[in-house]
Amino acid sequence: MTNIFTSLELPNGTIIKNRFMKAATSETMGDKEYRPTSELINLYRAWANGGTGLIITGNVMVDQTARGEFGNIVIEDSKDLTLLKQWAHAGTENGAKIFMQLNHPGKQSPKTISKRPVSPSAISMTGANSFAFNTPRALTNVEIKVIIQKFINAAVVAKDAGFSGVEIHAAHGYLLSQFLSPHDNQRVDECGGNLKNRMRILVEIYQGMRAKLGADFPIALKINSSDLREGGFSEEDSIKVIQEMDKLDIDLIEVSGGNYEKPAVQGIGKGVFFIKYASKVKNTIKSPIAVTGGFTTANGMSKAIENNETDLIGLARPLVLLPDLPNQFETGNFTAIKLHHLTTKLNRLDKKVSSLIGLSYYQQQMQNVAKGLPVQITDNAWSSLGFAFKKQGLSALIPQRG
Numbered sequence: 001m002t003n004i005f006t007s008l009e010l011p012n013g014t015i016i017k018n019r020f021m022k023a024a025t026s027e028t029m030g031d032k033e034y035r036p037t038s039e040l041i042n043l044y045r046a047w048a049n050g051g052t053g054l055i056i057t058g059n060v061m062v063d064q065t066a067r068g069e070f071g072n073i074v075i076e077d078s079k080d081l082t083l084l085k086q087w088a089h090a091g092t093e094n095g096a097k098i099f100m101q102l103n104h105p106g107k108q109s110p111k112t113i114s115k116r117p118v119s120p121s122a123i124s125m126t127g128a129n130s131f132a133f134n135t136p137r138a139l140t141n142v143e144i145k146v147i148i149q150k151f152i153n154a155a156v157v158a159k160d161a162g163f164s165g166v167e168i169h170a171a172h173g174y175l176l177s178q179f180l181s182p183h184d185n186q187r188v189d190e191c192g193g194n195l196k197n198r199m200r201i202l203v204e205i206y207q208g209m210r211a212k213l214g215a216d217f218p219i220a221l222k223i224n225s226s227d228l229r230e231g232g233f234s235e236e237d238s239i240k241v242i243q244e245m246d247k248l249d250i251d252l253i254e255v256s257g258g259n260y261e262k263p264a265v266q267g268i269g270k271g272v273f274f275i276k277y278a279s280k281v282k283n284t285i286k287s288p289i290a291v292t293g294g295f296t297t298a299n300g301m302s303k304a305i306e307n308n309e310t311d312l313i314g315l316a317r318p319l320v321l322l323p324d325l326p327n328q329f330e331t332g333n334f335t336a337i338k339l340h341h342l343t344t345k346l347n348r349l350d351k352k353v354s355s356l357i358g359l360s361y362y363q364q365q366m367q368n369v370a371k372g373l374p375v376q377i378t379d380n381a382w383s384s385l386g387f388a389f390k391k392q393g394l395s396a397l398i399p400q401r402g
Ligand SMILES: Cc1cc2nc3c(=O)[nH]c(=O)nc-3n(C[C@H](O)[C@H](O)[C@H](O)COP(=O)(O)O)c2cc1C
Pocket: 023, 024, 025, 026, 027, 057, 058, 059, 101, 169, 171, 172, 222, 256, 265, 266, 292, 293, 294, 295, 314, 315, 316, 317, 318, 358, 359, 360, 362, 363
């Protein structure tokens, strides 16, 4: 019987040695020129040696002018190939495979980075986090073509550097997810309107990559099961996109959900958020599926594989806190991990900054792992809030007196 330590063969023949997948976790450990630092490389060595079969990098941006956070890595050409090779090498130690996640934030690029972010349409962000973002302007058709080319170029550099594959990030409300969503995409040209048009940018990126990378090089897709709001990207749309990408021979589909306006990706204690959806879709496609979001127990992970509900177990926060979770699992030393709900103990502040804290706490812990320091288990959010302000330059968002 297939279990969590059985290898997985992707349709193109790539072998993943077991079913643990480190989901993307934006580490924000790039230097001032958007290059990987030695700390980042250390962190990936820890994950590879911790036993994970497939490691997805934190999102790497394809355009210097459009970044989601300070500390993002950006690839626009091959000038940093030597450092990227070191990163790929660290992530493939111990038989692990490493896929580089490629992303463009679209309007989810904060004020501190983008005065005027871009998006399919000029529709502002809403929700508790909207204060951090400027209203975007709509991309022109020529600009869309340039962005497609940037994704393709970055994927070619990833392959040259020795990464085992790439993952296109079309989830969590970033640019490709904005194109897919009828709420964010109100274009009336060939990139808006019906689903075929809304997914055109994604298909062109994928086909362009495939033409350059060849049939043997894995290309994965991260996609939302829905963006969890009325008039947005629905489950029916999501299934159709997955099936279409499957027909085009995508190598792996990772299912997730939500965006900065309706975060679902950082839920605690809600179980495995997308498993029902994934097992429904799984029977209709040939590509393997990874489910990410909410796995915390050894039993839950094992059962999801043994019951054939997913092919890979995507883990983000658990692998930050326990980078050697798969090794511990193998020796019988892992049963469950508790994810704490971080709080400032000030209700109104928590509401405003909860998703920010949720990210920065884990970014802080990744930095500890990278430096060989112990992770800090706490529910006190103040240190993470300070870390976020320092790192992301958020003080610039606080209204100045006078
Ligand atoms: C610190 C942090 C950074 C993240 N960065 C990314 C990212 O760069 N790309 C992405 O697709 N998801 C990102 N995510 C979302 C995770 O990949 C994952 O979907 C989410 O945390 C739910 O999985 P979990 O319950 O195993 O943590 C991030 C999550 C965290 C906590």
